[in-house]
Amino acid sequence: MKTLTALCFLALIGCKNDPPAPAAAPPDRIEVLARHRSIASQDDIASDPVVVRFEKFAVTKASFDPKNLEGGTATITLDPTSIKTGSRERDTDLQAPEWLDAGKFATITIDVANVKKQADTKYTADATVGSHGLTKTYPVTFEVVGTTANSVSIKGEQPFSRLDFAIGVDPAMDPTERVDTALTIQWTLTLKKT
Numbered sequence: 001m002k003t004l005t006a007l008c009f010l011a012l013i014g015c016k017n018d019p020p021a022p023a024a025a026p027p028d029r030i031e032v033l034a035r036h037r038s039i040a041s042q043d044d045i046a047s048d049p050v051v052v053r054f055e056k057f058a059v060t061k062a063s064f065d066p067k068n069l070e071g072g073t074a075t076i077t078l079d080p081t082s083i084k085t086g087s088r089e090r091d092t093d094l095q096a097p098e099w100l101d102a103g104k105f106a107t108i109t110i111d112v113a114n115v116k117k118q119a120d121t122k123y124t125a126d127a128t129v130g131s132h133g134l135t136k137t138y139p140v141t142f143e144v145v146g147t148t149a150n151s152v153s154i155k156g157e158q159p160f161s162r163l164d165f166a167i168g169v170d171p172a173m174d175p176t177e178r179v180d181t182a183l184t185i186q187w188t189l190t191l192k193k194t
Helices: 002-017 042-047 088-095
Strands: 029-034 050-054 057-065 068-078 108-117 122-131 134-147 151-161 182-192
Touching: 057 182, 122 151, 134 182
Parallel strands: none
Antiparallel strands: 029 050, 029 182, 057 068, 068 108, 108 122, 122 134, 134 151, 151 182
């Protein structure tokens, strides 16, 4: 019995001396948050904001030094046919010609360049987005949440207008339009050097 107690005690001491395991990077995700301009029903209240999740996306190019991201570049592609909102009817509507026109514009691209360090783990960059046949560049901010020898995990969010890409109806042209023009994209991504 003394031997078993001694072994348990040594095991506990050994566990206390082990360094903590590194925190796992959060799972990759890209989501757009949308809101209703006017609330027409209880369902609108319950679903605001509507989370439009891209189930399929890829980092197709990435060139950077994980220890010094300045000057790094990356290209991310999103598949608009893979969006999920929790409503099959809404998913179908968003992929229709009046909105994303996923049949005609099967890929959304985001080219990231001009990365600059702002603070300890905070960076800025230019993100050139191609969607729905149009292109717009946004200044973005992101945070590094993890690094390895050949990858970096980042998170961030950026507001934008759906009208930048002629998506949906402009409420100025149709006051009955229920979807707000202001959207927010949120991401958590692990980029590996290519």
